[in-house]
Amino acid sequence: MLKEFSIIQMNDSHGYVEEHWEHFFTGSESEFVKVGGYARILNYVKMVRKLKNNNVLFFDGGDTFHGTYPVVNSEGEILIDLLNKFNLDAMSAHWDFAYGPKKFKELLSNLNYPMLAINVYDKVSDQLVFEPYIIKEVNGVRVGIIGIAATIVDKVMPKHFSEGLYFTLGNKELPGYIKKLKEKENVDIITVLSHLGFPQEVKLAKEVAGIDILLSAHTHNRMYKPSIVNETIILQSGCHGSFLGHLDVTYDFKQKKIVAYKHELVVLDEKILKDEDMEEMVNVSLKPYREVLNEVVGSTKTDLSRSLVLESTMDNFLLNAIQDYTKAEMVFSNGWRYGAPIPAGDITVNDLYNIIPVNPKISKVKLTGREVWDMLEENLERTFALDPYDQMGGYVKRAMGINVYFKIENSFKERIQYLFVGQQTVDLDRIYDVAFVTSQGVPTKYGKDRQQLDIRAIDVLKNYLKSEQEISAPLINTITAI
């Protein structure tokens, strides 16, 4: 007997409740299209639910409660009523821990669906902090959903994200849960809702048998078709709520497996109508912020985008502004993946917060040439480690004032071939004057005389825009793969 149902995936929406610009590659050019928004997401999900007689599961892969000013400013609160309209089935998490685990649990207590994780433990009791799995019956098919949160929360994120908690990879725990669900709970299909990142999840699917569907997140992959690894269907659906993954599944009770599937990466562009009630709710929740956020504070000649792994125009704008303010010899910031692009033209306050929603204070530190080298090697390893389980980065750390030439394929500590500061070869024994933002920019183990300046990133960006009027921030080969 064949039974059909659908899975819809949203992941890494990063607080983008409204339509916004998104970057698309088209040949040698970049194209910017207005897409996304909760109103389009809800309308699409409603449409599929109607079409499939409600035989639909809808999952959120996490990175939901962070990334835009209204969401960060309200510590996620403005999303609660909106998300509850989606009737989601479960979520995973990463940046959602940004206001501390206690606050995250409080947000979750107001949601009408659970957060699932087999890999988040209380430091004192060693007990799981979230439900490990749920079971949903959809068109007669029993689907077990097992959650895995981002393992990096207690490893590379700011300390307060993981207060009182520790995170594992989940790969050791997963086989036990699959066995339990299959043997004791009579589940037909195993779905893993993960926020480990695509390379990590491919390895997970290779080493753990019995995952039918793996909903991937974190690395912002736009998977126009799923990957099949060890008979596991893996999908991930971009970021910023600009896309949804739509998977139609046919399950055969006789063969006890998925015998057919159809997939679409749905681009939430103008072809998808907006749910009017949701649009109104979003408008109401954003109203208190509009006046501040809509102010035009400058303009850019360069399209500002974060889509490239080695260097980005958006971060060059940020780093140029910090360097202009601090006069430091070199500047570092984290290689964030999220942040909707800003096409050439006006820049609003809203855009500035999309670049750096945490609005940290600018910091300074003294680093030796050796420390700069070691810090960059460590960062390249976290981004490009041959073993995906060792990959803990976003994109490569963003930098200004240096030029790095490196070999991606080399092993840890062997990647950097040349490092220049200004036009000079780095002096490993010299002490350099460095500016940065966040502990991800320059981790605390590096450097001396660390100090926070009494100015925050947004003000530095605003001042820079005021003095420059129109900025440009082209790529200048700061980090080059050779």
Ligand SMILES: [Zn+2]
């Ligand atoms: Zn993430």
